[in-house]
Amino acid sequence: MNKATKVLVIQFLFFAVIFLAARYIIAHFELLTGIWIPVVSGIITIVLVPQFKVFKIDGKDTVFVAWLFSKKGTPVNWL
Template identity: 50%
Template sequence: MGVGTKTLLLQFASFAILFLLARIGLIYFTDLSGIWLPLVAAIIATILAPQFKVFKTDKGDKICVRWIFLKGVKVLN
């Protein structure tokens, strides 16, 4: 599995987990229904999900993470 594929899977998994948590939270704490419930959950998950990027360096490809709860960029490998 390539580094780009790993990055894409990490991005999807983080969004999916935050989407489900936001949706469950919205079900319990709001009266949203219909299309509004998944729409608001998707917006919340998009804002809160970390961003994973691949950078090519001399030593190989590096996966970096940027998130609103972290200062700067963190290198994963």
């Protein structure tokens, strides 16, 4: 599995975990009802999920992660 595929899977897992947590919190505390629970959960998730990108630097694939709380992307060494 190449790094681009790993990044896609990891980003999906982060999205799923944050989406399910936001959906559970919104539904548990009855903040919204009906179709608005998944809609608002999706918007919250899109804002909070970290973005992973693969760049080719000096012939090697390098993975960077950036999200709402960081000013610039930082390299990921565990992929």
